[in-house]
Amino acid sequence: MFSEADLTALVITLKLAGVTTLILLLLGTPLAWWMSRTQWRFKFLLEALVALPLVLPPTVLGFYLLLALGANGPLGELLEALGGRTLAFTFTGLVIGSVIYSMPFVVQPLQNAFESIGRRPLEVAATLRASPIDRFFTVAIPLARSGFLTAAVLGFAHTLGEFGVVLMIGGNIPGETQVVSIAIYDHVEGMEYQNAHWLSGGILLLSFLMLLTVYGINRRFRLVQA
Secondary structure: OOOOOHHHHHHHHHHHHHHHHHHHHHHHHHHHHHHHHHOOOOOOHHHHHHHHHHOHHHHHHHHHHHHHOOOOOHHHHHHHHHOOOOOOHHHHHHHHHHHHHHHHHHHHHHHHHHHOOOOOOHHHHHHHOOOOOHHEEEHHHHOOOOHHHHHHHHHHHHHHHOOHHHHHOOOOOOOOOOOOHHHHHHHHHHOHHHHHHHHHHHHHHHHHHHHHHHHHHHHHHHOOOO
């Protein structure tokens, strides 16, 4: 079964995934809404930047984040000058890396959901004197709820499986920055295959159930719309 260290790594992983997903929904929603509505000719540059973690090796992203957040990096030096501590090898550093690395898995589903709404429902709401804020919260968000579900689950599940980014920026500190993916690697390196099986199987089952929920709810939502 799970050892105490494995349970701690699992708790840290779930906490990291939850915090990361919440931050991404808060930041990604207005970004995705703007990207779905703007006519800016250089929007493709921002879309490419958001999608960059999809093709960038995780260790590359983690390396540059480590340079930026470390003691000799610009952000690390700024924090130390303000009386704080560097964010490298901390849980906060893991959150920053996870937010950047999982961003396309949240922003892209939200952008697609907003674009699928079209302009007609918003125009109808405008004729009823609904303000832009009212149209966003009472029309756009309810119609895009399947996109929010997909974004939340994909962002959470993707964060669960991070390895390269969290290893580079967080290291492998038990009880602080050691997440499940790193704990699995440690077990395999130490020939502790049974412990690796328990952790891997638990994450596999959780990820499958989350995706099953998304596809099931989205299928039901499409049937209701039809």
